[in-house]
Amino acid sequence: MNIVITASGNSLESKFDMRFGRCTWFCVYNSVDKTTEFFENENKNINGGAGTKSAAKVAELGAKRVISGDFGPKAKSLLEKFNIQMIVLDDDDLSVENIVDNLKEL
Amino acid sequence: MKIAVASGKGGTGKTTVSVNLYYFIAKFWNQNVQLVDCDVEEPNDAFFFINRKLERSKSVFQMIPEIDTDKCTFCKKCAEWCEFNSITxxxxxxxxxxxxxLCHSCGACIAACDFGAIREKEIPLGVISSFDTGIGKGMTEGRLEVGSAMQTMLIKKLKKEVTEKDCITILDAPPGTSCPVVETVSESDFVILVSEPTPFGLHDLKITVDLLNQLDIPFGVIINKAGLGSDEVYSFLNEKKIELLGVIPFRREYAGLYSSGKILDNISKDTENIYIEIIKKIKSRV
Known part of the structure; x- marks a missing residue:
């Protein structure tokens, strides 16, 4: 299963990005082969609709779960339609690696 | 002729000034005057005309595209054409x-689609109502549909509805300096900025002055609630050589009259004189 984690950089040491629509990178963690891959968020600076664009991106990345700091109402309603589970983490000290390690233990 | 009343900061007295100007222009200058409430999120000018009679009322709509997923090839061309990122x-x-x-009803997606998969449907935008107030040519207001964020679109439709060439039109603007305000003041012959002598009033006045300079629309300033705050706003007007059209002193009783919808009842001689002077100055500018 693919799980998307919003990230502020494109490596495992990067900090977790608390923003969903305007995060800098999307880290895709594949829970079957335990690999990660990073995709840049090309919509992070658009005027409006960043949340819906990111929701679509997460769906295109084939995710079933997405981990971020919070989700705006428009993004939330789309992710619900896509049947993608939203997980809110309120801790901006975490690195992407910390979160991936926790997922590996599941 | 169009005269818009704007402020930047909310609660400085746009409605008070608009309603009074409308009343005093009809009384002392020209009966051919109408009031238009462009504060479509919370229009309240009509409250001050207790004996108003509704003349016309019509619902207006926004066209929103709908995508038929049976015809759609998911090529994303429409989403790429959409300036407002409203298509997923x-x-x-x-x-x-x-x-x-997010949709602004521009129609670009329909033009973009090569497969005829997009059609438009009407969704409610708001209601435009005209009232006979017994004063001049009456008033018109726009009232935005609850939940809609398309103030600017409704104001555009409202302005189209009331366009009368030889009439003095007073447009009561929404607060702020964003798109709905730009839409209200654009094509105006003159703008009256209502400010108050507080730090917030001055801060937002400066932003609004910048906006009007960029739009190249002549304007003057009325200071309402004078006596509160500081003199800083007057120094600003002096420094920028902006005309002070009038000064309305702060009075608690007046706020009481406003709250009960009675600012046009038993108008004091002082108030009348203030507006007579304001009208004189406006006449010399338009």
């Missing part, structure tokens, strides 16, 4: 949808 296409889920709260 996810090919692997065969998902295509327009978010109505």
């Amino acid at each position: 296409i996810v090919p692997n889920l065969k998902f295509a949808e327009v978010n109505a709260s």
Whole structure:
């Protein structure tokens, strides 16, 4: 299963990005082969609709779960339609690696 | 002729000034005057005309595109053309949808689609109502549909509705300096900025002055609630050589009259004189 984690950089040491629509990178963690891959968020600076664009991106990345700091109402309603589970983490000290390690233990 | 009343900061007295100007222009200058409430999120000018009679009322609509997923090939051309990022296409889920709260009804997506998969449907935008107030040519207001974010579109339709060439039109603007305000003041012959002598009033006045300079529309300033705050706003007007059209002193009783909708009852001689002077100055500018 693919799980998307919003990230502020494109490596495992990067900090977790608390923003969903305007995060800098999307880290895709594949829970079957335990690999990660990073995709840049090309919509992070658009005027409006960043949340819906990111929701679509997460769906295109084939995710079933997405981990971020919070989700705006428009993004939330789309992710619900896509049947993608939203997980809110309120801790901006975490690195992407910390979160991936926790997922590996599941 | 169009005269817009704007402020930047909310609660400085746009409605008070608009309603009074409308009343005093009809009384002392020209009966051919109308008032238009462009504060479509919370129009309240009509409250001050207790004996108003509703003359016309019509619902207006916004056209929102709908995507037929049976015809859609999920090519994303419409989403790329959309300036407002209102279209979500996810090919692997065969998902295509327009978010109505982001859509500005520009029609680009319909032009973009090569497969005839997009049609438009009407959704309510608001109601435009005209009232006989017994004063001049009456008043018109726009009232935005609850939940809609398309103030600017409604103001545009409202302005089209009331366009009368030889009439003095007073446009009561919404607060702020964003699109709805720009829409209200654009094509105006003159703008009256209502400010108050507080730090917030001055801060937002400066932003609004910048806006009007960029739009190249002549304007003057009325200071309302004078006596509160500081003299800083007067120094600003002096420094920028902006005309002070009038000064309305702060009075607690006046706020009471406003709250009970009675600012046009038993108008004091002082108030009348203030507006007579303001009208003189406006006449010399338009």
